Amino acid sequence: MTIATASVSDRAPLDIDFAVIGGSYAGMSAALQLVRARRRVLVVDAGQRRNRCVDEAGGTAHGFLGQDHRPPGQIAADARAQLMRYPGVQWLAGTAEDAQVQPDGRLGFRVEGRSIVARRLVLATGVRDTLPPVPGLSERWGRSVFHCPYCHGYEMDGGPVGVIGAAPTAQHQGWMLPDWGDTTLFLNDAYAPTDEERAQLAQRGTRIEAVPIDRIEGEADVVLRDGRRIAMKGLFTQPRTQLASPVAAQLGCAMADGPMGPHIQVDAVQQTSVANVFACGDAARAAGNVTLAVADGAMAAMAAHRASMLDARA
Incomplete structure (x- = not known):
């Protein structure tokens, strides 16, 4: 199946190699690595980037190499434009829910009522702050x-x-x-x-x-x-944080307690406790920033890609 770079418009069930839930910095970083490995990638994004409050306040992001003192919304928009140049990426606006591990090991979930099935899943769902x-x-x-x-x-x-x-x-x-x-x-x-x-x-x-x-x-x-x-x-x-999406819990991913709140437990390559599910960004860290989120996303994608190659060899 050929996937266009345009946003998904129809509501037919979708079967995909890799799905990334969360289209902020970590999620787009993961998607970029996967599509550059010439894999089909679906990005699902609810449009609730954690640092959107900085844009609303007229502020800028700092300490992100090459992007210092730029509005975070502009950084995210440029990143998405660059990502969507690749013909293997599909972008689906909406909220992922009802996630489950299927009997064959694939990962199923729904977005605005539409059924999605992925062989591998990268969770970049972020967190919410309580002040x-x-x-x-x-x-x-x-x-x-x-x-x-x-x-x-x-x-x-x-x-x-x-x-x-x-x-x-x-x-x-x-x-x-x-x-x-x-x-x-x-x-x-x-x-x-x-x-x-x-x-x-x-x-x-x-x-x-x-x-x-x-x-x-x-x-x-x-x-x-x-x-x-x-x-x-x-x-x-010190805001208290909570996961912005229930998807990790629905899939049965183990959680870890951090000083700011719970986060998804991952190993050194961002693998969760559930097979074929990886996590990155603020949802998988005790604390982080944009630089770390981008690095985590790249690591999660490379680990997911390597896992797919090992499966193919088996």
């Missing part, structure tokens, strides 16, 4: 509130930065961020550092503020419950 319940925080997510110092710390220009405690990993951020700016850790009744952690933070010059936060105002100003207002260049926090 601490601080008034004004979510409105600034991706603009002046972040989670990754390596992605956004440089843009603080050495100014005052705040860490809003939501989990024990607040200590890690409070310990790291003095390299990017004068740092204050707001415990916010959500995190209580040990004496040892307090000593480590003090050694780094991080101040600890125990009075809870009432709200965030302005660009990134922290208003405390005692009425004090502390101006910040930017804020960092």
